[in-house]
Amino acid sequence: MSDQSAAKPRGRILKWALWGAALVGVAAVLYIMAKASTKPAPEVNTGPKPAAEAAAGSVLEKFSRADGAGPPPDYLFRDADGKAMKIADLKGKVVVVNLWATWCAPCKIEMPTLAKLQADYAGKPVEVVAISIDKEPDVAEARAFIGQHPPLKFYSDADAKLPWQVKPAVAGMPTTIVYGKDGFERGRVAGEADWGAPDAKAVIDRILAEG
Structure with missing residues (x-):
């Protein structure tokens, strides 16, 4: 088998590996976004509260x-x-x-x-x-x-x-x-x-x- 013929399967394997890594990355980002959306928003300190509350x-x-x-x-x-x-x-x-x-x-x-x-x-x-x-x-x-x-x-x-x-x-x-x-x-x-x-x-x- 020539070197050129042997390189083709290796190229296809590398290509699929790169696609797989990209899909895993996208899935991780989507997971982080979903988790963040379920947490309450941080409380913003807008200054002293009214006296009746404070x-x-x-x-x-x-x-x-x-x-x-x-x-x-x-x-x-x-x-x-x-x-x-x-x-x-x-x-x-x-x-x-x-x-x-x-x-x-x-x-x-x-x-x-x-x-x-x-x-x-x-x-x-x-x-x-x-x-x-x-x-x-x-x-x-x-x-x-x-x-x-x-x-x-x-x-x-x-x-x-x-x-x-x-x-x-x-x-x-x-x-x-x-x-x-x-x-x-x-x-x-x-x-x-x-x-x-x-x-x-x-x-x-x-x-x-x-x-």
């Missing part, structure tokens, strides 16, 4: 009195006009002190719910005091943010010392401390919560009723 836990679940809690510290912060004041200046009201900062995303998420709480108690002895601990370069931003959430008023502790003056000290932002009309702490919530929800009002109503 608030982590209810006020009623998270509200508790810290060991060693008592009256507020004798520490000065500033109101919107720059006047120095203390939490004790509001004695006679139920005072909801919220410690927050513009760099704290959960603080900003829950702020509309604190505004709703204040609006719900319009004309009653309940005062929501959201105190920014932003340093001086960021005070203007904090003031503008509170301005977007009426009827809240702007308060500032640009020295950022109030969280450590409270007894026991505040571990993180946001923290909300509720003082009774007698000026003593009734409890606090560490972390964000929905202060516009009915259970939050139940907590405030109970403290109001204590006289």
Whole structure:
């Protein structure tokens, strides 16, 4: 047999082998596409969720009195006009002190719910005091943010010392401390919560009723 005759069967075998490899490749691609189509699409993070969805836990679940809690510290912060004041200046009201900062995303998420709480108690002895601990370069931003959430008023502790003056000290932002009309702490919530929800009002109503 000549070399030319022997080459023909080898050529046909190579040709069929190449076709077989191509078919296997196509089948593999189709299989991968089919598997991918059965998986859920990845969740896209589009930014902070609405406060009603994002608030982590209810006020009623998270509200508790810290060991060693008592009256507020004798520490000065500033109101919107720059006047120095203390939490004790509001004695006679139920005072909801919220410690927050513009760099704290959960603080900003829950702020509309604190505004709703204040609006719900319009004309009653309940005062929501959201105190920014932003340093001086960021005070203007904090003031503008509170301005977007009426009827809240702007308060500032640009020295950022109030969280450590409270007894026991505040571990993180946001923290909300509720003082009774007698000026003593009734409890606090560490972390964000929905202060516009009915259970939050139940907590405030109970403290109001204590006289």
